[in-house]
Amino acid sequence: AITQSFSKVFSGLLQRHRLTDENIDEALKEVRTALLAADVNFRVVRQFIDNVRLKAVGQTLIQNVRPGEQVIKVVHDELIELMGPKHSPLEFSTEGPTVIMMCGLQGSGKTTTCGKLALRLKGQGRHPLLVAADIQRPAAVRQLQVLGEQISVPVHANTNGTAPPGICQEALTKAKGDGKDVVILDTAGRLHIDDPLMKELEEIARVTRPHQILLVCDAMLGQDAVNSAKSFNERLAIHGLILTKMDGDARGGAALSIKQVTGKPIKFIGVGEKIEDIEVFHPDRLVSRMLG
Amino acid sequence: FRLRRPIDPQVLEELEEILYSADVGGEEVARVMERLQAAHREKRMEDTDQLLGRLKEELKVGLQGMDSGLRWSAAPPTVLLVVGVNGSGKTTTIAKLGKRFQDEGKKVVFAACDTFRAAAMEQLQIWADRLGIDLVHHQQGADPASVAFDAVQAALSRKTDVLIIDTAGRLHTKDHLMRELDKVVRVVKKKLPDAPHETLLVLDATTGQNALTQAKTFREMIGLTGVVMAKLDGTAKGGIVFAIYNQLQVPVKFVGLGEKMEDLEAFDPAAFVEGMFG
Numbered sequence: 001a002i003t004q005s006f007s008k009v010f011s012g013l014l015q016r017h018r019l020t021d022e023n024i025d026e027a028l029k030e031v032r033t034a035l036l037a038a039d040v041n042f043r044v045v046r047q048f049i050d051n052v053r054l055k056a057v058g059q060t061l062i063q064n065v066r067p068g069e070q071v072i073k074v075v076h077d078e079l080i081e082l083m084g085p086k087h088s089p090l091e092f093s094t095e096g097p098t099v100i101m102m103c104g105l106q107g108s109g110k111t112t113t114c115g116k117l118a119l120r121l122k123g124q125g126r127h128p129l130l131v132a133a134d135i136q137r138p139a140a141v142r143q144l145q146v147l148g149e150q151i152s153v154p155v156h157a158n159t160n161g162t163a164p165p166g167i168c169q170e171a172l173t174k175a176k177g178d179g180k181d182v183v184i185l186d187t188a189g190r191l192h193i194d195d196p197l198m199k200e201l202e203e204i205a206r207v208t209r210p211h212q213i214l215l216v217c218d219a220m221l222g223q224d225a226v227n228s229a230k231s232f233n234e235r236l237a238i239h240g241l242i243l244t245k246m247d248g249d250a251r252g253g254a255a256l257s258i259k260q261v262t263g264k265p266i267k268f269i270g271v272g273e274k275i276e277d278i279e280v281f282h283p284d285r286l287v288s289r290m291l292g
Numbered sequence: 293f294r295l296r297r298p299i300d301p302q303v304l305e306e307l308e309e310i311l312y313s314a315d316v317g318g319e320e321v322a323r324v325m326e327r328l329q330a331a332h333r334e335k336r337m338e339d340t341d342q343l344l345g346r347l348k349e350e351l352k353v354g355l356q357g358m359d360s361g362l363r364w365s366a367a368p369p370t371v372l373l374v375v376g377v378n379g380s381g382k383t384t385t386i387a388k389l390g391k392r393f394q395d396e397g398k399k400v401v402f403a404a405c406d407t408f409r410a411a412a413m414e415q416l417q418i419w420a421d422r423l424g425i426d427l428v429h430h431q432q433g434a435d436p437a438s439v440a441f442d443a444v445q446a447a448l449s450r451k452t453d454v455l456i457i458d459t460a461g462r463l464h465t466k467d468h469l470m471r472e473l474d475k476v477v478r479v480v481k482k483k484l485p486d487a488p489h490e491t492l493l494v495l496d497a498t499t500g501q502n503a504l505t506q507a508k509t510f511r512e513m514i515g516l517t518g519v520v521m522a523k524l525d526g527t528a529k530g531g532i533v534f535a536i537y538n539q540l541q542v543p544v545k546f547v548g549l550g551e552k553m554e555d556l557e558a559f560d561p562a563a564f565v566e567g568m569f570g
């Protein structure tokens with residue numbers, strides 16, 4: 001009985017020096033609004049707020065810091081941990097050419113990013129081959145060829161009716177013959193609900209066995225990002241993401257949603273229309289941007 | 293969303309979630325949910341069917357009075373300027389518009405004012421060839437305003453009914469690119485004071501709240517007469533149109549429902565609202 005009443009008094013004392021439920025709820029209300037406005041998925045926000053509340057409850061108050069600010073710090077750290085690791089590099093093949101397959105929704109920036117990645121890897125002393133496997137979109141092959149010319153990287157194209165999996169397969173054979181150590185596959189944009197086109201992507205992956213399957217996502221994606229990313233990941237087991245058009249003012253909250261549902265890391269970000277405009281991903285920068 | 297059950301707070305949260313996941317956005321969701329709660333208080337609804345029906349009504353009311361028709365010039369050509377951020381669907385939408393007007397018996401001309409992006413002109417040329425539509429273009433890297441000027445000139449001399457101008461994708465945050473667009477508008481106006489008769493912002497339905505910022509900025513810089521919501525054939529709902537219409541008074545004129553030249557429909561508010569819950 002004595003130990004019980006003692007611990008009651010003790011905990012009462014501690015209560016005055018810890019974050020209260022009021023402190024936490026007030027701050028989290030604002031965080032919820034900010035994250036939703038930043039396009040983080042509704043359910044991901046709810047889950048995230050609940051996790052933060054658990055972490056924040058009963059935390060000892062830090063001297064000279066307002067309780068609200070302390071909660072924000074918990075939020076910030078939790079977001080960094082979610083969006084991490086600090087940098088997830090590309091993984092390369094240990095024998096034979098590394099195959100990198102770009103995929104994603106229409107207009108997300110795949111073709112441009114293929115060019116950017118090729119230039120970056122060339123700058124690292126590698127010998128890339130670009131593959132124009134989008135035979136659907138008008139002038140898609142030409143688009144990749146123009147980019148290849150700009151950076152003096154060869155582009156494998158095939159205009160005699162071969163389907164994309166065949167084009168990619170022959171590109172791989174060509175790469176081995178020409179001593180190319182990276183093969184970058186540009187694929188047509190497609191909806192995750194388009195079963196025949198998703199099957200085509202699975203077929204390309206089956207015949208080329210990519211070392212890296214990268215989902216290219218627009219930074220301005222909204223709530224639906226979870227649906228498309230989940231689908232692509234479930235069907236292809238992607239290795240990572242590239243977030244494009246980060247040079248705009250979209251808050252990029254979809255990135256958090258995508259990370260939450262796929263668990264896959266963001267490897268690079270696109271920061272402009274020029275072929276040099278690709279950077280390594282830094283979670284802390286995106287988190288500050290997300291919190292507005 | 294399960295129908296035929298009694299209404300409780302959980303139900304309201306579910307409806308709110310549907311609106312959020314449709315990219316309706318915080319402000320608009322709050323506004324609509326408040327009206328729904330008020331309606332529920334004043335006329336106690338029995339079950340979720342009634343509540344859902346009432347919500348759809350509120351959403352449709354939110355879009356009423358929207359003028360989705362096109363403004364035709366008194367004397368041809370009618371000039372349509374198509375703008376938007378990178379990859380939203382502008383060039384493909386222009387092909388669809390071209391087909392639509394051609395099927396109505398109109399003579400159409402395209403202007404290739406994206407002189408910057410790799411193979412942009414080739415892309416539009418392929419669409420033009422498929423449709424048998426003339427394409428006015430200069431060399432890669434030419435000044436978009438001078439292409440626009442020549443295109444208006446050509447449209448006038450070729451007795452064209454509709455001139456559709458394709459522009460390069462540009463993020464609204466890039467001042468120099470927005471100024472480039474403004475120059476295209478001014479040059480067109482010089483030749484035809486009432487043009488462009490329509491300035492259409494093509495939005496990607498998968499875009500979140502940034503679509504509202506895009507609409508605000510493009511509207512501020514060059515004026516907008518309408519929005520085309522592209523890629524609505526995916527799972528994204530394009531709910532941002534409520535905010536765009538209520539806050540900026542910009543109507544939706546068309547929706548893009550695929551990658552083929554037939555995949556364009558006039559905006560239908562009732563169908564759009566139903567699609568949000570489909």
Ligand SMILES: Nc1nc2c(ncn2[C@@H]2O[C@H](COP(=O)(O)OP(=O)(O)OP(=O)(O)O)[C@@H](O)[C@H]2O)c(=O)[nH]1
Nearest residue numbers: 106107108109110111112189245270271272378379
């Ligand atoms: N500002 C900016 N624009 C970008 C970035 N990445 C790509 N773009 C632009 O976005 C548009 C679409 O890029 P594409 O490379 O054609 O996109 P895609 O995914 O290959 O498109 P589809 O093949 O049709 O699915 C183009 O105008 C690019 O220049 C970026 O990081 N920043």
Ligand SMILES: Nc1nc2c(ncn2[C@@H]2O[C@H](COP(=O)(O)OP(=O)(O)OP(=O)(O)O)[C@@H](O)[C@H]2O)c(=O)[nH]1
Nearest residue numbers: 106107378379380381382383384461523548549550
């Ligand atoms: N599913 C679907 N795809 C579309 C729709 N509209 C356009 N697309 C696709 O989106 C991609 C980009 O379309 P574009 O017409 O090149 O877009 P854009 O705005 O002209 O792009 P930039 O000129 O690079 O800024 C292409 O793959 C199109 O086929 C649509 O309504 N539905």
Ligand SMILES: [Mg+2]
Nearest residue numbers: 110111134140
């Ligand atoms: Mg492409």
Ligand SMILES: [Mg+2]
Nearest residue numbers: 382383406412
């Ligand atoms: Mg275009």
